[in-house]
Amino acid sequence: DIQMTHSPSSLSASVGDGVTITCRASQSISTNLNWYQQKPGKAPKLLIYAASTLQSGVPPRFSGSGSGTDFALTISGLQPEDFATYYCQQSYSSPLTFGGGTKVEVK
Amino acid sequence: QVQLQESGPTLVKPSETLSLTCTVSGDSINYSHWTWIRQPPGKGLEWLATVYYSGTTTHNTSLSSRVTTSIDPSKSQFSLQLSSATAADTALYFCARVRGDFSNPIDFWGQGTQVTVSS
Numbered sequence: 001d002i003q004m005t006h007s008p009s010s011l012s013a014s015v016g017d018g019v020t021i022t023c024r025a026s027q028s029i030s031t032n033l034n035w036y037q038q039k040p041g042k043a044p045k046l047l048i049y050a051a052s053t054l055q056s057g058v059p060p061r062f063s064g065s066g067s068g069t070d071f072a073l074t075i076s077g078l079q080p081e082d083f084a085t086y087y088c089q090q091s092y093s094s095p096l097t098f099g100g101g102t103k104v105e106v107k
Numbered sequence: 108q109v110q111l112q113e114s115g116p117t118l119v120k121p122s123e124t125l126s127l128t129c130t131v132s133g134d135s136i137n138y139s140h141w142t143w144i145r146q147p148p149g150k151g152l153e154w155l156a157t158v159y160y161s162g163t164t165t166h167n168t169s170l171s172s173r174v175t176t177s178i179d180p181s182k183s184q185f186s187l188q189l190s191s192a193t194a195a196d197t198a199l200y201f202c203a204r205v206r207g208d209f210s211n212p213i214d215f216w217g218q219g220t221q222v223t224v225s226s
Contacts, residue, residue, distance in 0.1 A: 043216035
């Protein structure tokens, strides 16, 4: 199974800050990497797919980068609604696997 | 707009079978992969199984001996059965869509249904 590792597991930031979350795969997954945002008790929401493609309707302050084993999700100018947990997920091979998540909290 | 709705018992006794159904609306159940994912309390996301409209299935190997999935295109529904349930199966269960190919992202999710395994 491909292991996905987030860094950091949590961070504190203020509205307006820029934030970068990284995700590392245990083997190369090309660009088969997706990012989701989840708020407590809600279903995850797709933000970025294929490592860097913004899902329709997602604000452009979200961006993704990377290929192979190292990926990043950047939020440029945190908004109040962005405080949530973010998960990466590889869709390169079965079983689909998720990272453990990065919780973005209010400083 | 694609909508998915999970249904099934919210309380399951240990050793019994956990059974959930997902009803799809706003999209044909054909030509996409349909997926079950769960989230134990306070923990991350775990993929359980995926079924294609043709009936082809793939399961998480950590659960493969206990998981069964099926699909009924005539009802726009797909189902999950998890046998020999234990407290470790207590979680928020989501059904979701992978549009087209299995390697695509999970783009639509149900709201989730909380299932508790307890006597």
